[in-house]
Amino acid sequence: MPEADPAALARLATRRSVKAELLREPGPDEATLHAMLDVAMRVPDHGKLGPWRFLILRGEARAAAGEVLARCFRAREPEADDAAVAFERGRFERAPVVVVVVSSPNARAVKIPMWEQQLSSGAACQNLLNASLFAGFGAQWLTEWYAYDDDVARGLGLTADERVAGFVYIGSASDAPEERTRPDYASRVIEWKGAGS
Ligand SMILES: Cc1cc2nc3c(=O)[nH]c(=O)nc-3n(C[C@H](O)[C@H](O)[C@H](O)COP(=O)(O)O)c2cc1C
Known part of the structure:
Protein backbone atom coordinates (compact mmCIF):
# COMPACT_ATOMS: atom_id res chain seq x y z
CA MET A 1 0.00 0.00 0.00
CA PRO A 2 1.29 3.50 -0.74
CA GLU A 3 2.18 5.39 2.42
CA ALA A 4 0.99 8.94 2.96
CA ASP A 5 3.74 11.49 2.40
CA PRO A 6 2.26 14.84 3.42
CA ALA A 7 5.57 16.67 2.85
CA ALA A 8 5.74 15.51 -0.78
CA LEU A 9 2.09 16.40 -1.29
CA ALA A 10 2.63 19.86 0.17
CA ARG A 11 5.66 20.34 -2.09
CA LEU A 12 3.61 19.45 -5.15
CA ALA A 13 0.81 21.73 -4.01
CA THR A 14 3.16 24.71 -4.31
CA ARG A 15 4.94 23.52 -7.45
CA ARG A 16 5.76 26.23 -9.96
CA SER A 17 7.62 26.47 -13.22
CA VAL A 18 10.69 28.68 -13.33
CA LYS A 19 11.03 30.77 -16.48
CA ALA A 20 13.77 29.60 -18.84
CA GLU A 21 15.41 33.04 -18.61
CA LEU A 22 15.91 32.50 -14.87
CA LEU A 23 17.63 29.11 -15.15
CA ARG A 24 21.36 29.25 -14.49
CA GLU A 25 24.31 26.90 -14.14
CA PRO A 26 24.73 24.41 -12.67
CA GLY A 27 22.29 22.10 -14.34
CA PRO A 28 21.85 18.51 -13.23
CA ASP A 29 24.97 16.36 -13.48
CA GLU A 30 25.00 13.19 -15.55
CA ALA A 31 23.74 10.84 -12.82
CA THR A 32 21.02 13.24 -11.68
CA LEU A 33 19.78 13.90 -15.21
CA HIS A 34 19.71 10.16 -15.87
CA ALA A 35 17.64 9.64 -12.72
CA MET A 36 15.30 12.48 -13.74
CA LEU A 37 14.77 10.95 -17.17
CA ILE A 56 19.31 16.07 -24.36
CA LEU A 57 20.67 19.45 -25.43
CA ARG A 58 23.52 20.68 -23.26
CA GLY A 59 26.93 22.26 -23.63
CA GLU A 60 27.84 23.15 -27.20
CA ALA A 61 24.99 21.08 -28.62
CA ARG A 62 22.64 23.88 -27.54
CA ALA A 63 24.40 26.27 -29.92
CA ALA A 64 24.32 23.70 -32.72
CA ALA A 65 20.58 23.22 -32.19
CA GLY A 66 20.28 27.02 -32.06
CA GLU A 67 21.71 27.15 -35.58
CA VAL A 68 18.80 24.99 -36.68
CA LEU A 69 16.40 27.48 -35.09
CA ALA A 70 18.16 30.44 -36.72
CA ARG A 71 18.05 28.79 -40.16
CA CYS A 72 14.39 27.83 -39.89
CA PHE A 73 13.44 31.22 -38.47
CA ARG A 74 15.09 32.98 -41.42
CA ALA A 75 13.14 30.74 -43.80
CA ARG A 76 9.87 31.67 -42.05
CA GLU A 77 10.69 35.34 -41.60
CA PRO A 78 12.91 36.44 -44.50
CA GLU A 79 12.52 40.08 -43.44
CA ALA A 80 13.77 39.45 -39.89
CA ASP A 81 16.74 41.56 -38.83
CA ASP A 82 20.00 40.14 -37.46
CA ALA A 83 19.03 40.84 -33.86
CA ALA A 84 15.87 38.78 -34.19
CA VAL A 85 17.79 35.90 -35.77
CA ALA A 86 20.44 36.10 -33.03
CA PHE A 87 17.69 35.88 -30.41
CA GLU A 88 16.40 32.68 -31.98
CA ARG A 89 19.92 31.26 -32.25
CA GLY A 90 20.37 31.72 -28.50
CA ARG A 91 17.08 30.24 -27.28
CA PHE A 92 18.46 26.88 -26.15
CA GLU A 93 21.27 28.60 -24.26
CA ARG A 94 18.86 30.15 -21.79
CA ALA A 95 19.28 27.11 -19.53
CA PRO A 96 22.09 24.62 -18.90
CA VAL A 97 20.00 21.67 -20.07
CA VAL A 98 17.10 21.45 -22.48
CA VAL A 99 15.33 18.13 -22.90
CA VAL A 100 13.33 17.74 -26.09
CA VAL A 101 10.45 15.43 -25.23
CA VAL A 102 9.51 13.77 -28.49
CA SER A 103 6.12 12.19 -29.00
CA SER A 104 6.99 9.06 -30.96
CA PRO A 105 3.74 7.19 -31.44
CA ASN A 106 3.52 3.69 -32.81
CA ALA A 107 1.04 3.84 -35.73
CA ARG A 108 0.99 0.03 -35.97
CA ALA A 109 -0.42 -0.26 -32.47
CA VAL A 110 -3.93 0.26 -33.83
CA LYS A 111 -5.63 -0.67 -30.54
CA ILE A 112 -4.02 2.24 -28.72
CA PRO A 113 -5.46 5.56 -29.91
CA MET A 114 -2.95 8.15 -31.06
CA TRP A 115 -4.45 10.58 -28.51
CA GLU A 116 -3.50 8.27 -25.66
CA GLN A 117 0.02 7.87 -26.96
CA GLN A 118 0.36 11.64 -27.17
CA LEU A 119 -1.08 12.08 -23.68
CA SER A 120 1.63 9.76 -22.37
CA SER A 121 4.22 12.20 -23.80
CA GLY A 122 2.54 15.04 -21.94
CA ALA A 123 2.74 12.97 -18.78
CA ALA A 124 6.45 12.46 -19.45
CA CYS A 125 6.92 16.24 -19.66
CA GLN A 126 5.12 16.75 -16.35
CA ASN A 127 7.04 13.94 -14.66
CA LEU A 128 10.24 15.59 -15.82
CA LEU A 129 9.12 18.89 -14.30
CA ASN A 130 8.34 17.16 -11.02
CA ALA A 131 11.62 15.23 -11.10
CA SER A 132 13.41 18.55 -11.63
CA LEU A 133 11.64 20.01 -8.60
CA PHE A 134 12.54 17.11 -6.32
CA ALA A 135 16.12 17.07 -7.62
CA GLY A 136 16.39 20.74 -6.61
CA PHE A 137 16.18 22.37 -10.04
CA GLY A 138 13.87 24.81 -11.70
CA ALA A 139 12.27 23.86 -14.99
CA GLN A 140 9.86 25.13 -17.60
CA TRP A 141 7.91 23.29 -20.31
CA LEU A 142 7.87 25.39 -23.47
CA THR A 143 6.76 24.88 -27.02
CA GLU A 144 7.12 28.39 -28.49
CA TRP A 145 7.02 28.49 -32.31
CA TYR A 146 9.71 25.93 -32.94
CA ALA A 147 7.80 22.95 -31.51
CA TYR A 148 5.39 23.39 -34.42
CA ASP A 149 7.88 23.92 -37.22
CA ASP A 150 8.42 20.87 -39.43
CA ASP A 151 11.83 22.05 -40.59
CA VAL A 152 13.01 22.40 -36.98
CA ALA A 153 11.72 18.90 -36.27
CA ARG A 154 13.66 17.47 -39.21
CA GLY A 155 16.70 19.56 -38.25
CA LEU A 156 16.67 18.02 -34.78
CA GLY A 157 16.37 14.55 -36.28
CA LEU A 158 12.70 13.76 -35.70
CA THR A 159 10.98 11.43 -38.14
CA ALA A 160 7.87 12.48 -40.06
CA ASP A 161 5.70 10.55 -37.55
CA GLU A 162 7.16 12.31 -34.54
CA ARG A 163 6.48 15.70 -33.03
CA VAL A 164 7.75 17.74 -30.13
CA ALA A 165 5.67 17.42 -26.96
CA GLY A 166 7.79 19.99 -25.22
CA PHE A 167 11.14 21.56 -24.70
CA VAL A 168 11.82 21.20 -20.98
CA TYR A 169 14.36 23.78 -19.87
CA ILE A 170 16.19 22.81 -16.66
CA GLY A 171 18.67 24.63 -14.43
CA SER A 172 19.27 26.29 -11.09
CA ALA A 173 16.59 28.86 -10.35
CA SER A 174 18.11 32.32 -9.92
CA ASP A 175 14.94 33.57 -8.25
CA ALA A 176 12.02 31.94 -6.46
CA PRO A 177 8.91 32.11 -8.64
CA GLU A 178 5.97 34.03 -7.25
CA GLU A 179 2.60 32.39 -6.95
CA ARG A 180 0.29 32.93 -9.91
CA THR A 181 -3.46 32.99 -10.08
CA ARG A 182 -4.94 29.52 -10.27
CA PRO A 183 -8.38 28.48 -11.48
CA ASP A 184 -10.90 28.45 -8.68
CA TYR A 185 -11.47 24.90 -7.38
CA ALA A 186 -15.25 25.12 -7.59
CA SER A 187 -15.10 26.36 -11.17
CA ARG A 188 -13.30 23.21 -12.29
CA VAL A 189 -14.38 20.45 -9.90
CA ILE A 190 -17.87 19.13 -9.42
CA GLU A 191 -19.31 16.17 -7.63
CA TRP A 192 -21.06 14.42 -10.54
CA LYS A 193 -24.60 13.44 -9.69
CA GLY A 194 -26.00 13.07 -13.18
CA ALA A 195 -25.77 14.90 -16.50
CA GLY A 196 -26.25 18.61 -15.97
CA SER A 197 -24.92 18.59 -12.40
C1 LIG B 1 2.25 22.10 -23.72
C2 LIG B 1 2.65 23.38 -23.07
C3 LIG B 1 3.34 24.33 -23.79
C4 LIG B 1 3.71 25.54 -23.22
N1 LIG B 1 4.37 26.44 -23.98
C5 LIG B 1 4.65 27.63 -23.47
C6 LIG B 1 5.29 28.61 -24.27
O1 LIG B 1 5.60 28.38 -25.44
N2 LIG B 1 5.56 29.82 -23.71
C7 LIG B 1 5.22 30.11 -22.40
O2 LIG B 1 5.48 31.22 -21.94
N3 LIG B 1 4.64 29.18 -21.61
C8 LIG B 1 4.34 27.96 -22.12
N4 LIG B 1 3.74 27.03 -21.33
C9 LIG B 1 3.42 27.37 -19.94
C10 LIG B 1 4.55 27.12 -18.99
O3 LIG B 1 5.12 25.84 -19.13
C11 LIG B 1 4.03 27.19 -17.56
O4 LIG B 1 2.79 26.63 -17.49
C12 LIG B 1 3.91 28.58 -17.07
O5 LIG B 1 5.16 29.10 -17.19
C13 LIG B 1 3.48 28.63 -15.57
O6 LIG B 1 3.23 27.39 -15.10
P1 LIG B 1 3.30 26.84 -13.61
O7 LIG B 1 1.92 26.80 -13.15
O8 LIG B 1 3.89 25.47 -13.81
O9 LIG B 1 4.17 27.70 -12.76
C14 LIG B 1 3.39 25.80 -21.87
C15 LIG B 1 2.71 24.84 -21.13
C16 LIG B 1 2.33 23.64 -21.71
C17 LIG B 1 1.59 22.63 -20.89
Missing part, protein backbone atom coordinates in the same frame (compact mmCIF):
# COMPACT_ATOMS: atom_id res chain seq x y z
CA ASP A 38 14.05 7.58 -15.58
CA VAL A 39 11.27 9.37 -13.69
CA ALA A 40 10.10 11.02 -16.92
CA MET A 41 9.71 7.58 -18.48
CA ARG A 42 7.82 6.21 -15.50
CA VAL A 43 4.49 7.35 -16.84
CA PRO A 44 1.25 5.58 -17.62
CA ASP A 45 1.59 4.18 -21.11
CA HIS A 46 -1.34 2.22 -22.55
CA GLY A 47 -0.01 -0.85 -24.34
CA LYS A 48 3.53 -0.48 -22.96
CA LEU A 49 4.61 1.19 -26.19
CA GLY A 50 6.99 3.78 -24.77
CA PRO A 51 5.66 6.26 -27.33
CA TRP A 52 8.22 8.94 -26.55
CA ARG A 53 11.94 9.59 -26.59
CA PHE A 54 14.19 12.32 -25.28
CA LEU A 55 16.94 14.44 -26.83
